[in-house]
Amino acid sequence: MKTALYPGTFDPVTYGHLDVLERAADIFDRVVVLVAANSQKEPLFSADERVAMLRRSVRGRRNIRVDVFDGLLVSYAKRAGATSIVRGLRAISDFEYEFQMALTNRKLNRRITTVFLMPHEKYTYLNSSIVREISRLGGNVSQFVPPHVRRMLTLKHRPGTRRR
Amino acid sequence: MKTALYPGTFDPVTYGHLDVLERAADIFDRVVVLVAANSQKEPLFSADERVAMLRRSVRGRRNIRVDVFDGLLVSYAKRAGATSIVRGLRAISDFEYEFQMALTNRKLNRRITTVFLMPHEKYTYLNSSIVREISRLGGNVSQFVPPHVRRMLTLKHRPGTRRR
Amino acid sequence: MKTALYPGTFDPVTYGHLDVLERAADIFDRVVVLVAANSQKEPLFSADERVAMLRRSVRGRRNIRVDVFDGLLVSYAKRAGATSIVRGLRAISDFEYEFQMALTNRKLNRRITTVFLMPHEKYTYLNSSIVREISRLGGNVSQFVPPHVRRMLTLKHRPGTRRR
Amino acid sequence: MKTALYPGTFDPVTYGHLDVLERAADIFDRVVVLVAANSQKEPLFSADERVAMLRRSVRGRRNIRVDVFDGLLVSYAKRAGATSIVRGLRAISDFEYEFQMALTNRKLNRRITTVFLMPHEKYTYLNSSIVREISRLGGNVSQFVPPHVRRMLTLKHRPGTRRR
Amino acid sequence: MKTALYPGTFDPVTYGHLDVLERAADIFDRVVVLVAANSQKEPLFSADERVAMLRRSVRGRRNIRVDVFDGLLVSYAKRAGATSIVRGLRAISDFEYEFQMALTNRKLNRRITTVFLMPHEKYTYLNSSIVREISRLGGNVSQFVPPHVRRMLTLKHRPGTRRR
């Protein structure tokens, strides 16, 4: 059985992530979405909140699992019997960082291959930080994230607001 | 009447910004320079100081106005009747971020077009953060910013220094 | 009256070109689409065919004119009283070439400003050569070019084919 | 059974291609290497020679097949029941072209996903044209291509030379 | 005597830095490695620790000196009689920043030339921050830094750990 990891911060998950994830789930027998818990950046959502948003987003997909991790990706891969790491590749700035990570992971474990998938072009320049920024300024993010994520953003930025 | 917005942090305004602004003012009937007040980065100059530096820099240009804003750019554009956003485009790293912003703004309001102008090549790699850094280290920034901005930088970094 | 030139090879014109052109026509009082006649590359369509395809594509747009030229762009700009050159900017490889041309044109005539517009993201990676290639291999190009251009491509690649 | 296509010109196949191919064969149940026959560039080796060099290079790998094609990639994919296209991604210039092809293929057939794999870093900047150039100038290409490909290059460039 | 400066943060020094340094020492009569003391980022190692790690790494190389500085690079260059600045150039993101610094330094002192050297391809994507990250997560960094730097990283991240 071929297992791939799809690691990220997912703060929050966007339609771009979900598009990549769906493509990965078509290629591999099993995909584990991995929420990075111990990033040094202060996230908007806790690891638990991010896991919950992801789980709800992939409900019904039988070969997708969501987990949290806080160590080296290559160690998790070893334990999980995974030899592929999936990453979305959107644009130049991604490219450099992703290649650096891919090479580093391969240096740490020769057997690991990073697989880059391209999200739909309508998500080409979408990322989580722009979603957080638009939401913080009161903009409408319904083109970028699923409804339940939009509600979480509203609660975070405007705690007094009633759920719509 | 065709109105364009020229948004930015302008912390502080440089000759590169002023070069882009002048080109924009030749193309559009009216240009509104918009100082971003609520950026999440801690700026060196307050929004008021940045507005003042810009106003002094464009004194006498009748179709340029300076304003401050702290919400979504597309909402300001709607209120101001502007359908163009002007951005300087210097180099690769700009390119990605600018495209992301341009696409996002267009997603939020279909009528908005982002217009990229290239500053003079002698300002190709100039930006505000490098000006702040050189000034902080006591270097001479007179090639990069107007005299009144240079004086503001000196006062900020060396408060005891007499104005020259 | 503000006039802009929109130069290119247009071999053939695509929906990406037309998207940029429409945005330019919203900003400038008049836009002249300029078909480069004397390019050193051997085009698929003659200059006359390319002009005809463009004219048909912009029929009804009163402030757009189509012309052919075979000299220096800056000389044409001077004769036409144009001080802006419009270019679409899609991706990195464009970026370098376009900047080189923009800087060169400005060196040849200080008053010229190049204005970069971004086509809709669904045309991000579209260009004429890929359209020619797909058409040559018998693929369907109806997502990329207007119907009359598609017919011209079919006639060129499969002369015996009946017009559909 | 998951089938992927790995299309290219392979003029000639290099260790970089073989590294990507091996990673693909670990991920997919079956990989078909597709030699583009009707490229408009004049290749150094005929399609038959390129197929032969590839076949010899993958001898013994049971889930890799080599074929030639001269139409649209998406049509071949449909006939072969393949929904993934594998491409090596080495550097920036690749990136743009590859994204363009990937988006175009997806426009022509929604079900197609392009999977990018990164060759080992020691092949980062290796490509077929540099191998042809070095060989033409009499340089040693044994670090870049398998021995049987090196011999084919020598025969092509120095037909009088005895096989070593 | 031709003197070059090799400035950086070196937090910590990696094999990539040492590879560039060795090439520089072959070209110039004297190379001064300059540790930036007053960076605004909070470093993991103090300036003294970084100088010590570098000194130990270049022990025995007679034309390499290590120093610390906290002002403008061009002022140091003037005092040291250096007209060249050496920088490693690995990848795109470097490229932009490095060009910006090089142009700025040349603006501040016409006589300064920046010399870019490419580290060995096996260090193409290596940088100090990825080394700190792997070490923080308990990974093995012995492929990236000399043994004495590895020990310093272990002490920093796991103070209770016995030196190995």
Place this chain on the structure above:
Amino acid sequence: MKTALYPGTFDPVTYGHLDVLERAADIFDRVVVLVAANSQKEPLFSADERVAMLRRSVRGRRNIRVDVFDGLLVSYAKRAGATSIVRGLRAISDFEYEFQMALTNRKLNRRITTVFLMPHEKYTYLNSSIVREISRLGGNVSQFVPPHVRRMLTLKHRPGTRRR
């Protein structure tokens, strides 16, 4: 004595090349400018003409020599006792190609180091092909090449024209 090679096509030499060359001649004891004779592209000027234009451009510079070569660069370097190759680095598209060549040369001869120098920013986007194009269309190239090169271009493109 430290010798560097500065290889290129120089079809024709531009002020950008001469700027890089001058910086190289300040760093190395001796610089050999190498005109590539056997490029597969059809040049505008013969190798002899290109050598003559370069020789005239560097007249009086005692540590610069001009030569022609038609084999592998690394073989020439070995014969000339040179271990450095100088290349100008202007922009992204250069970057990729130059890195590829630098890595390949190093693979062919471990002792070779490629040294990248940045021309003055006013030559950032200047190259020989744009100079040929402007000259062919009758434009003024006096900002881009020395007077004697400009005259050669005029003679080539307008053979009947009197020398000015």
